[in-house]
Amino acid sequence: MNEDSIYAQLTDIFHDVFDDDLIVLTPQISAKDVDGWDSLTHIRLILTVEKVFKIKFTTSEIGKLENVGELVTLIKSRA
Amino acid sequence: MAAFKEWIGTMNPLYTELQWLPRPPQDFSAKLKALGTGADSLGREILALASFGLDVSQLTKLAKRINKARSEGNPLEPLSPFRLAVLSNATIDFIVPALVASAARYGISLEVIHPPFDQVAQEALTPGSFVNESKPDAVLFAIDYRALPLTLSIGDADASAAKVQGILGYLKAMQGGIKSNCGALCIFQTFAPPVETLFGSLDRSVPGTIRSLLDSVNRELAEFVASSGDVLFDVAGLAETLGLANWHNTELWNLGKFPFADEFIPLYADHVGRTIAAIRGKSRKVLILDLDNTVWGGVIGDDGLEGIKIAQGDARGEAHLAVQRMALDLRRRGIVLAVSSKNTDEIARTPFEKHPEMLLKLDDIAVFQANWNDKATNIRAIAEELSLGLDSMVFLDDNPVERGLVRQLLPQVAVPELPEDPAYYARTLAAAGYFESVAFAAEDLKRAGFYQDNAKRASLQKQVGGVDAYLASLDMTITFQPFDATSRARIVQLINKSNQYNLTTRRYTDPEVTEAENDPEVFTLQVRLADSFGDNGMISVVICRPREAGAWDIDTWLMSCRVLGRKVEHMVLREILEHARAAGIHKLAGVYKPTEKNALVVDHYVRLGFTKVAAEESGLTRWELLVDGAEPDSAPMRIVSIGFEAKGQTIA
Known part of the structure; x- marks a missing residue:
């Protein structure tokens, strides 16, 4: 799966989870840039990513993610 | 190859997707945005949208809309208001919106009072607490086994009994606090036991194991709730139905104190919704x-x-x-x-x-x-x-x-x-x-x-x-064809099986049907119907035989009762008339031959505009229709007519 299509699907997921259609994803975007991205919403985000991409992350992987770029790298390594 | 396969998407969809409910519409978001702009009342529109099998994300968005309407003071009738406080030792932030939207499915406009995490006893026992002050109609104690002091007392029956009494005492104290401080109804959950056993099967019988302690707690809690007039929500039963290993997601508990697997949030919320509906006397009868x-x-x-x-x-x-x-x-x-x-x-x-x-x-x-x-x-x-x-x-x-x-x-x-x-x-x-x-x-x-x-x-x-x-919304396509070899087996089956919508109940064998198929003088028709729900397959068969010059005898006309009430028979007649005109036929002659089972079609021909020309003592009636000027009702369906040219050519 190439990065463009991962970004496209992730954008849909972000719009859905944060209920904000204006979010534009770049690799640098992190929790402090998005309204409502707290530790609980982070879990919901990860659960949705797992469901959409049909992959599963480990607890430590989920804790280590710093920004969108790292999330995309992680998805790419699995999907 | 790893020994453990990643565990993805193996839940039973009947329960995770609420499959008894219709699937959510593709344009759910558009429908959500359009709420309140339609002809129906806002409350009715919310009820309709909540009645689909929504996922967590959809439930969350609908709840947001409901909360907004309530905070702006919009009337939400026919939804009836209910205020529910939820006390939990776990994270229920994701569950609360699902509760609001699922309650709407049951005609309830739900307001959830949600105090901070893990404040169960403080909220219940303090007179001026957030929960008690908010005067809820009911308090849901959404606590699971991790909130209980379940230290082991293996093999010690007395200590185990004392432990169970201690836990019941704690729960009764919570109920007493709520009763005296705000008078709300209490909803207690039974406790789903953890998956992990100590001995194995023996855990059920050895006193003091977690499984045996929780068995006792659940039984005594049920008895207490029945006698106090409060309400029991059997979460243990629900978890049993779904499988404890599915219910308890240890990873999510560790990460964010989720009380159960996120896949079950819609189901759990629906169960709370139906419980509140039952409290309000809205159960079905x-x-x-x-x-x-x-x-x-x-x-x-x-x-x-x-x-x-x-x-x-x-x-x-x-x-x-x-x-x-x-x-x-x-x-x-x-x-x-x-x-x-x-x-x-x-x-x-x-x-x-x-x-x-x-x-x-x-x-x-x-x-x-x-x-x-x-x-x-x-x-x-x-x-x-x-x-x-x-x-x-x-x-x-x-x-x-x-x-x-x-x-x-x-x-x-x-x-x-x-x-x-x-x-x-x-x-x-x-x-x-x-x-x-x-x-x-x-x-x-x-x-x-x-x-x-x-x-x-x-x-x-x-x-x-x-x-x-409604019929127009079914998006029906009716397909007419003459008999052909491919469909012959099904035609023979229908001719020999149909009893109710069958004008003459004439039975024909395979060779007889083949004969009609090949005879250029005989007009045959097989009819199929598809709609937005799928293909109904072949649903009608007609055979017309030449009678005198310029007239057809309708020898056979039968239809599957599955498509009754959709004016299929009118459309079939229109098709017959078209071919009759092309063949220079000016009159159709039909007969109704009564049997024990075909009273349904006694009025078939009169409804189609035929004139009765004879009635016999046996109940048999004869009918005629002049092709010129005949204009039967039409129904909203797409018409496909294929294969007739081929037969026409053999005539030529």
Whole structure:
């Protein structure tokens, strides 16, 4: 799966989870840039990513993610 | 290759996707945005949108809209307000919106009071606490086993009993606090035990193991709640149904203190919704059963008493017997049973009277509606007959078109979706929880009989409006073809099996059908119908034979009762007329030959505009229609006519 299509699907997921259609994803975007991205919403985000991409992350992987770029790298390594 | 496969998406979708509810519309977001702009009241629109099998994200968005409407003071009738405080030792932030949207499905405008994480005792016991101050109608103690002091006391019966009493004492103290501080009703959850055992099977019997302690706590809690007049929400039973290993997601507990796997949030919220509905007396009271392919396998009018499947030892028969058993058990519980079937009354009653394997008897049915009206009309009549509201009714039918019609015309009636396989009918009906109750009294047992005594046969003259609009929405395609070799086997089967919608009931063998197919003088027609629910396959067969010069005799005209009430027969006549004109035919002659089973079509020709030319003592009637000027009704469907040129060429 190439990065463009991962970004496209992730954008849909972000719009859905944060209920904000204006979010534009770049690799640098992190929790402090998005309204409502707290530790609980982070879990919901990860659960949705797992469901959409049909992959599963480990607890430590989920804790280590710093920004969108790292999330995309992680998805790419699995999907 | 890793030893552990990643565990993804293996849950039972009946429960995770609430499959008894219709699938959410593709344009859910657009519908959500449009709420409040339609002709219907906002409350009704919310109720309609909540009635789909929504996922967590959709529930969350709908809840946001409901909360906004409430905070802006918009009226939400017919939703009735309910204020629920939720006390939990776990993270319930994701669950709260799901509760709000799921309650709307049950006609409740739910406001959730949600104090900070893990403040159960403080909130319950402090008079001026956030929860007590907010004067909730009910308090849900959403606590799980991790909130209890479950230290082991292996093998020590006395210490174990004391521990159970200690836990019950704690729960009773919570109830006492709420009762004296705000007077709300308490909803207690039973405790789903953890997956991990200590000994193995022995955990059930050795005192002091977690499993044995929780067994006792759950039993005593149930007894306490029954005596105090509070409400029990059997989460342990729910987790058992789903599997404890599915229910408890250790990763999510560790990450964010999720009390159970996120896949079950819609189901859990629906259960809370139905519990609140039951508290408010909104549980359903009547189960209306379709007969053919619901109560028994097959079509009684066509397959006959010997042909329908209800016997033990037959897989399909057992599935339908399970539906009957569930209906009968519900009746014993006080749920009223009714029948709505497209059938001739007498024929529909025969299995109840004569089939030895039938569990349901006519005495169990309060209102028996077997006729050829549309089911919305019949269900309305059943409601009137029982003097109960449409919102008390549940309608069980295997046919998606009938379900769609009733859902569209009578949205108050609960209509569960059903899977293809009848083996799951009973389970699906049970999973939907329409008859959830929070209390049980001896009088309930007599209720079904009470309604039955008062019920008379309803008269069903009034037609429910809007059937035409519904038919148009079905997006039907009707396909006409002459007989051909590919379809011959099915044509022969229909000719020999159809009893009810069959004008002459003439039976033909395969060679006879082949002969008609090849005879250029004989006009043959096979008809198929597809709609938005799928392909109904071949549903009608016609054979016209030349009579005198310029006239056709309608030798055979039959149709599947499955597509009754859709004006298929009108469309078939239009097609016949078109070919008649092309062949220089100026007159059609039809005959109705009565049998024990075809009373349904006694008026077939008069409804199509034919003139009666003869009536015999046997009941046989003869009819004619002049091709010129004949203009039968049309119905909204796409027409496909194929293969006639080929036959025309053989004539030439």
